[in-house]
Amino acid sequence: MKREDLSSFYERINYTTQEQVSAERSHINLFERASCQGMHPYSRRDYYKVTLIIGEGRLEYANRTINIDRPALLFSNPLIPYLWQPLSQEQEGWFCIFNKAFVHQRDELLTELPMFQLDGQHIYFPEESVVNEISELFRKMMAENQSTYPFKQDVLRSYLHLIVHQALKMQPVNDYEPPLNASSRITSLFLELLERQFPIDSMQNQLQLRSATDFARQLSVHTNHLNRAVREITGKTTTEHIASRIIVEANELLTHSDWSVAEIASSLGFEYASYFNNFYKKATGKTPREVRMGCV
Template sequence: MNKREDISGFYERIHYLAPERIGADKPHINVFERASCIGAVPFSRRDYYKVTLILGTGRLDYANQSIYIDRPALVFSNPLIPYNWNPDSSDQHGWFCIFNQAFIQQREGLLNHLPMFQIDADKVFFPDADSVDEIAAFFKAMMRENTESYVHKDDILRNYLHLIIHHALKMQPARDYDRDLNAAARITNLFLALLNRQFPVDSRQHELQLRSAKDFAKQLSLHTNHLNRMVKEFTGKTTTEHIAARILLEAHDLLLHTDWPISEIGYRLGFQYPGYFNSFYKKHAGTTPNEVRKQAV
């Protein structure tokens, strides 16, 4: 599998000289015009978050779906979901903002709990013309602020980023996102954090430690029934459905983008025997691992 790209690696790829050392433990945010790295973006895993206003056309490919961008689009990317961008014209404009996990955690981890950064949420939004103008204005303001030496400029950039995010939230059906304060939301967020922390499986020495609702309940010091009830109440899906969906996504990615034997992929994902992995994959994906692997040839 391709090596995960961190922010320093991204800067090397676009030939950008960072003004300071960028470590995983140091909050970092930056903003660019898309013209700084126009072209196809390789399918790979990234260690940073990205919010992009795409003014251009092309295809956005994820492991399990492709989305054709034929009008202005606001796209949210997180480190857990690999993707690639294939433009179909040279007329590409817009802006993007990148930031790391330390930047999110710097202010109570608020961004991390927003829906567009979750595994099974919408990542692509198509704003109307007025919203495109407003979002573009926010990005332009971020570009201006980013050239300043003001000691608290990261907080200003964070505020503009929140304004962009809330434009996307307003495009979705109304939901009570303040439910993060109740028990079901807190427990669900802890469960999802534990689940997502196990991925990506980017080493042949990596094995999943938590695979069942019982495993997660024990880790969280909860009764399995209570965990299941809280997760179902907050998300509408069972704990088992969340686990299966995340394992399926990882399996699909590994089948397409590694040369690991199918039996080893199954083993790394917690299936002791190849037959168990094949049955799981066929049940949830409607096809076999071998058929998916042929697509990568």
């Protein structure tokens, strides 16, 4: 699956930016959704995006399908591929796109918040009064983005934080309590290390850590200690977490890439395609080829 960067995005919507766009240079931009209508291709994007959706449609992400029938606030990040299919003629609202350099220029706290985490909540349904407040923030961002003020990125960052906090208010505070004990910390580090290996967006980018021992070595803990901690906190074994994540990535590649089954097997760290076939069928009840044929 090809990853879309900001330059590719601008090319897709036929937009000419006035500044140089690169991964190393801080960049943020604002658009009205009405100016970028149509189905968005299912892909991973090499940038962050915050969208206020006003209009009906279907959102597919992280093996989930959500029907949007009321205003929604969507947070997407480079880790999660998604597809948006509009189902109504009215498609209003705004979206803001920015790269990692924009975040890292001042603080990294923004991307550490739940809505930008892989396992966090990414879609929110604000009440009408909150929709109006968020709409006004986007209008102010649009106006600021057109200004010549030399520190406008700092102003835009402040507005973005306000939008994020509107979303955070929609969830219980307890959802964001940090880990309190050693087992929680080890489990959190394990899950973060597991997710860092994905997405597999190149056949040269093979999966390196595939066993509990591999992860324990990276985390400088004994394998048994890692297994006990992960099972205590999650109720699942380390091996189950690894296998489950590999299956998720396999489904993404089988459904949305043109790689052969053998190439997918190799990218996921299987020495032989037959090993991958057996692993996949044991987990899902279907062969990789059956899943792929079902997508044709």
